[in-house]
Amino acid sequence: MPRFTAYRPSHLLTSLPLLLAGVLVARVDQLSEFFLSLFNVLPTLLMLLGGAFCAAYGRQRELAVLATIYLAYFLLDIQVDHFREQGRVRADAALVFHLSCLLLPLLYGLFGAWRERSHLLQDLLARAAVLLAITGTAWALARRFPEAVQAWLVHIHWPLWHGQWMNLIQLAYPLFLIAGVLLAVQYLRQPRPLHMALLLGLFGLLWMLPNTFILPNALQVMSSLVMLMLVAAVVHEAYQMAFRDELTGLPGRRALNDRLERLGRNYVLAMTDVDHFKKFNDTHGHDVGDQVLRLVASQLRKVGGGGRAYRYGGEEFTLVFPGKSIEDCLPYLEAVRQAIEAYQLQLRDKQSRPKDDQRGRNRRAGQAAQSVSVTISIGVAERDVEQRTPAEVIKAADQALYAAKSAGRNRVSVHGQRRRGAVRVKPQTG
Template sequence: MIQSHLKTLIFILLPPVLLALGMGAAIQGSWLPELPQGLVEALPWLMGGLAGVLAFLYGRTRTLICVALVLLVYLGIMLHIRPMAMAPGTDPLPELGYALMTMLIPVVFMANAFWSERYHLVMDLLLRLAAFGGLAGIAVFLAMNDPENMADLLLTIYVPALHWDAYGMPQLSFWSLVLCLGIMGFFLLRRPSPQWAGQWITLAGIGWMLPQLFHTYAVPVFTATLLLILAIAVIHESFQMAFRDDLTGLPGRRALNERLQRLGRRYTIAMTDVDHFKKFNDTHGHDLGDQVLRVVAAQLRKVSGGGRAYRYGGEEFTIIFPGKTVEQCIPHLEDVREAIEAYEIAVRDESSRPGSKREGRARRGQGKGKKVSVTISMGVAERSQDHPDPETVIKAADQALYAAKQAGRNQVCAAE
């Protein structure tokens, strides 16, 4: 289970992280060719339009807000902070405006990430804009009416030993960024998803970009990169929704159909069914039934021998072994079947549920409660002259599965 979780996390994080790190290294090392000024200035808006349109079409309000935040940061740097910082005869850095922006952006990013998408797209978008716009408006109002106290609050170095002066960001803003990145990163590790990964990398990228005020093209080019990462996250998540089963995490029926079109001349297909699943659902409830499906899927995901598991539908699963014969696959299928048979699932007795947290703590350790286990039956068939294509192989595996059920269940049966 942990290995599968790590694979999912790496699969989601690796491409955008490599893209962000690669672009950051290219900017720092001045590896990019000389770019026309018009193209440099247009890149953020082109990428922002792409990411915004994709987020709107797929109903991703959080990503829409992220796109708007990135473009607002870009505008704030290019139109306000950077000109003031580079104008002769002014302070080297417009500290209060810079501190205010770097303090608020991580907080708004984190709040937006945890704000679930529950309402109609337009209503959700308006609510977020009102909340975050109100927060920014209050902060700007306080800064304009009491700049001295706001400067003392935002620019003071509270703990000199923990201040990184070379980073060029006020201490409070820096720790706001670190704290928000840490909280968002923790939830990303627990529940990896492309949208969470895109938002986390974008916030980290903004944290890297903000001190790059005096680089010729770092701000517009890296802004465009972050917006491209958000666009990729929308596409990646939409792909997962279409091809991955939400309950079990396995590839779904659409992914299976595409894989069946790309099999070679030798392959074996196994059809798997949870024994007495309807009776189990009626006895213990659908919540525990869903847990059973997740447990079975987690074990099927571990199948060795080069097999790949898919959710076929309901309590049925399909395992494909490219380049294998039935005889080569049966030992691996038996290992999975035995692992599922040995797995015990705890059943909570609803009548004995504690009425309070104190009662629950008092009962803890007094017994582990009832446990149940399930079994699966499998039918397996390989491509042959009698079964020349995936559809006929699946039908043969289905017939073998039926034979396994008739023979007493909890066994692997090969097609004749």
């Protein structure tokens, strides 16, 4: 189970506003002609464009979920259009509606919790086969035995669990519950924007179905926005993969390059390097090396003075201070250097670590864990008449960083000046 810090409010950034907007807009009695036209074509547009995007990037799970929602929308939209035009439902409206209430949560939960496999084409074909098998079987039974299927769907199978509040067939609610539990566990085990979008989308569909024939725009609006939630979550994750470093959680090199293109005339760039990082890896292993990088990143993220930390690559980080001078930034750079130096990183033997957390805490309370001290070197430069472009400023900061390391590490060095921060090297224990 991941730590609580893995559950970020940003996972709700796109999904929750769209869900709430769908509920509010669907309750509007009369939408303008523009919005009516928009929501009439939006599900098809999202299926085509979003489906093409998912297929191009190997997101079979999202493609299958979009296809499931669109299939239910398509079948119910035919019934709703007939109801609006004729003032009465079609003869097969009840059967189509009840089957949709049964199959939508079943397929949505199945495909939402069905993770992608390494063989993308086989995975896509397997999902398509499942979709065709389930829907094809339901369609064949409904055509062959419409009255028997309808009677089975509307039958109250568990009288003790039936409530007057149930506006759908009884069988739909356990399927929604199972799908909700699966998607909630999936998000708790691996918090991601997509997993949150899948969970909230299920609530949107549960709200939509009972209102399909009650609210005039519930079907079009909620289907559109649930599909939009999923596509937006895929785009959100694609952005994170491209612009955010997975190990440290800091913005990555691409995000830094994008920020450098939008800097003003005055700015300061600081290059930061973890001292003796190769020694950490060689002595304690790459797991400890990853801990060191995460520790340094967590402290750099707290830097004051309007600075923003980025992972440049390897054990190097970049701090960007827009609209600042070196004199403005030096106190904050020195403060973050000291904070990292003062932090004692605890090392534990993973081979002998108990699986039970309480036993692990009791054992740690009775013995002193090995600890190491991490230090960083910082080189800083600002834009001036000699360094006019971000690339030149980074090069100057790199030169200052090299000077800091040559002078003994664990210090702040300013390009073109013989300055350094206070040095207080702690002996490493263990």
